[in-house]
Amino acid sequence: MSLYPAHPAGLPARRAALKLLDAVLRRGEPLELALHGATQGLPQRADKAFVHAIAAEVLRHMPDLDALIDSATRRVLPSDSKARAVLRIALAQALILKTPPHAAIATALPLVDGGPRKLVHGVFGTLMRGEAALPKTPTLLPEVAARWEEQWGVEIVEAARQALIAPPAHDLSLKAGKDTALWCETLGGTSLLPGHVRLPEAADITGLPGFAEGVWWVQDLAASLPARLLGAGDGRHVLDLCAAPGGKTMQLAANGWRVTAVDQSKKRLERLTENLARTGLSAETVTADLRAWQPDSAADAILLDAPCTATGIFRRHPDVLHRIGERQIAELAELQAALLLRAAQWLKPGGTLIYATCSLERAEGEEQVERFLAASPDFSTDPVGSDLLPSGMEPTPEGWVRTLPHMLAEQGRLDGFFVARLRRQG
Numbered sequence: 001m002s003l004y005p006a007h008p009a010g011l012p013a014r015r016a017a018l019k020l021l022d023a024v025l026r027r028g029e030p031l032e033l034a035l036h037g038a039t040q041g042l043p044q045r046a047d048k049a050f051v052h053a054i055a056a057e058v059l060r061h062m063p064d065l066d067a068l069i070d071s072a073t074r075r076v077l078p079s080d081s082k083a084r085a086v087l088r089i090a091l092a093q094a095l096i097l098k099t100p101p102h103a104a105i106a107t108a109l110p111l112v113d114g115g116p117r118k119l120v121h122g123v124f125g126t127l128m129r130g131e132a133a134l135p136k137t138p139t140l141l142p143e144v145a146a147r148w149e150e151q152w153g154v155e156i157v158e159a160a161r162q163a164l165i166a167p168p169a170h171d172l173s174l175k176a177g178k179d180t181a182l183w184c185e186t187l188g189g190t191s192l193l194p195g196h197v198r199l200p201e202a203a204d205i206t207g208l209p210g211f212a213e214g215v216w217w218v219q220d221l222a223a224s225l226p227a228r229l230l231g232a233g234d235g236r237h238v239l240d241l242c243a244a245p246g247g248k249t250m251q252l253a254a255n256g257w258r259v260t261a262v263d264q265s266k267k268r269l270e271r272l273t274e275n276l277a278r279t280g281l282s283a284e285t286v287t288a289d290l291r292a293w294q295p296d297s298a299a300d301a302i303l304l305d306a307p308c309t310a311t312g313i314f315r316r317h318p319d320v321l322h323r324i325g326e327r328q329i330a331e332l333a334e335l336q337a338a339l340l341l342r343a344a345q346w347l348k349p350g351g352t353l354i355y356a357t358c359s360l361e362r363a364e365g366e367e368q369v370e371r372f373l374a375a376s377p378d379f380s381t382d383p384v385g386s387d388l389l390p391s392g393m394e395p396t397p398e399g400w401v402r403t404l405p406h407m408l409a410e411q412g413r414l415d416g417f418f419v420a421r422l423r424r425q426g
Contacts, residue, residue, distance in 0.1 A: 010103065010107045011107050011110055011111075012041070012042060012047070013042065013047045013050050013051050013054075013107075014054070014089060014107040014108065014111060015111060016038045016039050016042060016047075016051045017051045017054040017055050017058075017089055018082075018085060018086065018111055019037075019038040020034055020038035020039075020051060020052075020055045021055050021058060021059075021085060021088070021089070022085070023037070023038060024055070024059065024319045024322060024323065025080070025322055026080065028323045029323075030317070030319060030323070031052075031055060031056065031059070031317060031318070031319035035048070035051070035055075038051065039051050053097060054089055054092055054093060054097065056318055057092045057096045057097060058088045058089060058092045059318035059319055059321065059322060060138055060164050060318045061092065061096065061134055061138050062088065062141075062322070063138075063139040063140070063141055063142075064134045064135055064138060064139050065087075065088045065091050065092060065134070066079075066084070067139075068091060068127055068132050069087050069088070069091070069123060069127075071127075072122075072123045072126045072127050072130075082112055082115055083112060083115065083116050083119055083120050086108050086111045086112050086120055087108070087120055087123055087124060089108060089111075090104045090105055090107075090120070090124050091104075091124070091127065091132075094124075094128065095132065095133065095134050096134070101124075101128045104124075105120075105124050105125075108120060108124070109121060137158075137162060137164075138161055138164040138165065139161070140157065140160060140161055140321065141321055141322065143325065144321050145157050147326075147361075148160060148360060151360070151361070151362050152360070152404060156404055156405060156406060159405040159406035159409065160314070160360075160405040162405070162409070163314075163315050163405045163413050164314075164315060164318070167202065167315075168220070168315045168316055168412070168413065168415070169198050169199060169200075169412040169413075170198070170199040170202065170203065170205065170218060171196060171197070171198050171199075171218070171219060171220050171221045171224070172187070172189070172196070172197040172198075172199065172216040172218060172219070173195060173196060173217055173218075173219040173224050173247060173250070173251060174195045174196070174197065174215065174216045175214065175215055175216065175250075175254045175279060175281075176195065176251075176254040176255045176256075177254075178195070178215055178216070180194050180195055180196070180197070183197050183210065183215070183216065184197050186209050186210070187199060187208060187209065188200060190411070192221055192390040192391070192408065192411060193221065193224075193228075193389075193390055195224075196221055196224065198221070198411070198412060205218060211278075212278070214278045214279035214280050215279075217246075217247060217250055217275060217279065219247035219251075220313075220414070220415045221390065221414055221415075222312075222358075222403045222414040222415040222416070222417040223248075223358065223415065223417065224247065224248075224251060225356075225388075225389070225401055225403075225417065225419055226248060226303055226354045226356040226417075226419045227247075227248040227251035227252050227255070227303060228388055229354055229384060229388060229401075229419065229421045230252065230255075230257070230301050230303065230352060230354060231255070232255055232256050233252065233255055233256035233257030233258065233301075234256050235256060235258060236257060236258065236300035236301065237257070237258045237260070237299045237301075238252055238257040238258070238259055238260070238299060238300060238301040238302065238303060239260050239262065239295060239299045239302045239303070239343070239346060240252060240259055240260065240261045240262065240283070240303050240305075241262050241290055241302065241303065241304045241306075241343055242262070242263055242290070242304065242305045242306060242307060243261035243263045243269075243272060243285075243305070244261075244263040244265055244268030244271060244272045245268055245271045245272055245275065246261070246271065246272030246275045246276065248303060248305060249261045249272060249275075249276070249281075249283050250275060250276065250279055250281050252283075252303070253276070253281040253282060253283050254279070254281055257301070259282075259284065260283070260284045260285075260286060260295065260299075261284065261285050261286070262285075262286045262287075262288055262290065262293065263285075263287065263288075264287065264289045264290070265287075266287045269285050269287055273285060290339055290342065290343070291338065291342070294342075294345075294346065295346050298346055298347060298348040298351070299346055299347060299348065299351065300348055300351050300352075301347070301351055301352045301353070301354070302343050302344075302346060302347050302351070302352075302353045302354065303354040303356070304339060304340060304343050304354065304355050304356070305356045305357070306335075306339055306340065306355065306356070306357050306364075307332060307335060307336070308332055308336065308357035308359040308361075308364045309324045309328055309329055309332055309359050309361060309364065310324075310358050310359065311324055311359050311360045311361055311416065312358040312359050312360045312403070312415050312417055312418075313415045313416070314360075314416075315413075315415065316415070329361050329363050329364065332364060333361075333363045333364055333368060336357065336364060336368055337368060337371065337372070340355055340368065340372050341372065341375070341376075344372070344376060344379065344424070347424050348424070349424055349425060349426045350423070350424060350425070350426035351423070351424050352382060352421060352422070352423055352424075353379070353421075353422040353424065354419065354420070354421055354422075355368070355369060355372075355419070355420045355422065356417060356418065356419045356420075357417070357418050358415060358416065358417050359416065359417075359418060360404070360405075360416040364418070365400075365402065365418025365420075366396075366398075366400070366402070369381075369400065369420045369422070372422075373422075378424055378425045379422050379423065379425070380422065380423055380425070381398060381399045381400070381420065381421070381422060381423075382399070382421040382422060382423040383395065383398075383399025383421075384399055384400065384401055384419075384421055389401065390408060390411075390414075392407070392408060393407060393408070398420075399421075400418065400419065400420045400421075401418070401419040401420075402417075402418055402419075403415065403416055403417045403418075
């Protein structure tokens with residue numbers, strides 16, 4: 001008789017985690033988008049959160065989990081084998097999420113029914129008896145490390161590894177005019193810029209003071225920089241392109257801009273509308289593909305938060321480390337170039353264009369803007385001053401903003417972003 005039941009408690013969550021990882025690693029689906037389908041039928045919100053936690057930790061630590069697995073097998077298991085996938089899930093639970101080993105293996109073995117159960121059980125048992133441990137600093141996939149080292153240097157690669165150790169902090173953007181010091185005290189946080197609060201630890205966001213009243217919204221500090229660079233709107237018109245889920249839209253509306261928020265995702269715009277209602281802010285919303293849409297008249301300012309690989313938010317979305325390669329970077333860079341040239345036509349002479357991506361790839365940032373400026377003689381860089389950036393950060397020599405994993409390490413770090421402020425000649 002088996003020591004482990006055929007259907008142990010918690011098995012559906014582990015089965016969902018296996019399905020979720022397959023969607024990311026085999027089909028290239030984003031983790032957050034694949035989560036809904038993978039967790040269909042799970043009854044509890046906590047179960048879905050656990051599924052996400054298992055998958056995210058596997059993705060953060062996969063090279064090191066695989067190294068452990070390979071150390072305990074005579075023959076290297078295929079990278080896409082179910083046995084390897086199940087062992088990753090079991091080891092991530094036991095070594096990272098602190099699930100008792102007996103529970104981790106009991107819920108793992110049914111996942112390989114009809115397959116190499118003895119192999120999975122033997123490898124897991126060997127590693128547990130040997131007191132296997134993961135390195136303190138996760139190892140990046142070799143291709144990711146090589147790409148970032150070529151672009152930024154070995155120090156940034158090491159900083160990226162360090163950034164994977166702890167979950168990123170929750171940053172909040174305050175509605176314009178709210179007292180930063182007061183809300184830091186109320187929420188027990190710190191501030192790195194006016195109108196910003198960084199919470200010290202994870203919390204039930206919706207239960208915190210000020211949420212229901214719409215005083216603030218969750219937004220990484222780096223993601224708040226593009227809208228900050230436009231300053232006060234004073235009733236002028238701004239196009240917020242690729243606007244959902246709405247953090248930048250709310251910043252702009254709160255700072256006196258008349259906002260038209262455009263996004264091709266109806267569902268994401270519904271979330272933006274809900275956020276506007278909670279905060280008491282207003283903006284016109286348009287569901288459209290920017291490649292086919294155009295405004296009725298030219299705008300005073302444009303913020304293009306362009307679709308990108310999102311490699312800059314790898315701390316929150318570790319799936320990008322596994323889904324994104326040179327092909328995806330090149331494809332999105334081509335789309336960005338087209339959108340940037342198209343959006344630039346909609347700007348009034350003398351107006352300001354903000355181009356931003358949450359990417360660590362120069363092809364989606366610096367190289368994109370260099371190419372645009374070379375092709376657009378009526379545009380020039382409007383240099384960003386250090387007074388608009390957190391203390392300790394400086395703009396690039398070109399006057400652009402580039403956030404990297406090593407920045408503000410003692411304060412909790414930033415997501416990776418590129419932002420350029422461009423002006424059209426009057």
